[in-house]
Amino acid sequence: MQTPTTPSPTYTLPSDHRARLERALVALDGLSVGDALGEKFFAAGSLAMIAQRATPMGSWHTTDDTEMAISIVDVLERYGQIEQDELALFFARRWSRDPGRGYGGGAIRLLRAVSEGGPWRALSKQLFSGGGSYxxxxxxxxxxxxxxxxxxxxxxxxxQARRSAEVTHGHPEGQAGAIAIALAAAHAWRTRNQPVGDERALLQWVYDRTPDxxxxxxxxxxxxxxxxxSVGFAAGVLGTGAYISxxxxxxFCVWAASRCLGSFEDAFWTTVEGLGDRDTTCAIVGGIVACRVGREGIPAAWLAAREPLVRGLGL
Ligand SMILES: [Mg+2]
Structure with a gap:
């Protein structure tokens, strides 16, 4: 496999790079806690635990959602922007070192090919009979x-969101989904010091800016x-990832984050109640809401139960 290259001198990091990176790491904490805790609720007995808002004992392991988010953070740390060739290599390298994290079939095909030197741009477009992944x-x-x-x-x-998605998701819907969530996270950060207000405000704001x-x-x-x-009704109308599209x-994730923007715990329980692809829905909502409530808004016991994150390519 190729090794990610040393950044070229043309990559100038922004003057507030450290503050940007700290924000990204807060979002990563929220995302990874949502991922790891959400994944726990695929187990038998989960419905009763969700009803009681009871968290499982032991360590909570993260999945592909967190693995790939770490690669995005690592690329941003190094380049200050999405450098797609490098991001593809970071994704592939983390997958090849630790493939048992619940990656989807399309992702595995793509990352295996990239890890063998294949061109991500052509491979990403070829997925799913040439339409690209949505x-x-x-x-x-x-x-x-x-x-x-x-x-x-x-x-x-x-x-930047479109570029981050394009590496693996050639289809416009896959990219629109990434854009909507990146916008939601950005808006959650920008409004963190304002009253939560209308529970549809974030949803409306994201809708206004998401591509057709x-x-x-x-x-x-x-x-x-x-x-x-109710959560169940919203889940039925919107879907919660049963088709992983x-x-x-x-x-549903933007709806849940918008409704529960002021509380990480409420946001998690609301999201997981929707069932479906719950490691991913909870990762998405956790990442957004953490931007609003900060790391201090994530229950300390939840952060402690999530397995430690290992960043970088050393793994
Ligand atoms: Mg996952």
Whole structure:
């Protein structure tokens, strides 16, 4: 496998790079806690535990959502932007060192090929009979990116999110899902010192800026839900990742994050109650809400139960 290259002198890190990176790491903590805890609720007896808001004992292991988010953070730390060739190599290298993290079939095919020297751009477009992936993988890992670029323009957030998704998700829906979540994380950070207010405010803001797509059309459906809709009803209308697509994952996640923006715990329990692809939905919502509540808003016991994150390529 190729080794990620040393950054070229043309990569100038922004003057506030450390503050950006710290924001991204807060989002990564929220994402990884959501991922690891959400994954626990696939086990037998989960419905009763969710009803009681009871967390499982022992260590909570992270999955592919966190693995790929770490690669995004590592690329941002090194380059201050999404360098796609490097990101593809970071993804592939983490997968090849630790493949048992629940990666999807399409991701495995792509990352194996990239790890063998294949060109990510052509491979990403060839997935799924040439349409490219519209899975939720671009969205599941992107909240730290939204945090890193939160003080840039919306256009920068959108373009960097699109670039981060394109490496594995050639389909516009997969990219729109990543854009929506990056925007949500950025907006959560920007509004962290304001009252939470209308529980649909974040949802409306994200809808207004998400590219035309089925993801966006389903964000409109989320806006049409009555304010007192139950989680089960919202999950039924919007989907919670049963098809692991961006379209049936992202709208519910933005709805849940918007409704519970002021509380990491409420956001988690609301999201996991929707069942579905719950490591990923909880990772997405955890990453967004952490941008709003900060690391101190994530229960300390949850952070302690999540396995330690190992960043970098040393693994
Ligand atoms: Mg996963």
């Amino acid at each position: 899975g939720n993988g671009g969205a599941m890992r992107v909240a730290p990116l939204g945090a890193y670029f939160a003080e840039d323009s919306d256009e920068v957030v959108i373009e 797509s089925t993801v966006r059309a389903k964000l409109a459906k989320a806006l049409d839900l009555a304010p007192n809709s 961006a379209q049936d994952t992202v709208p």
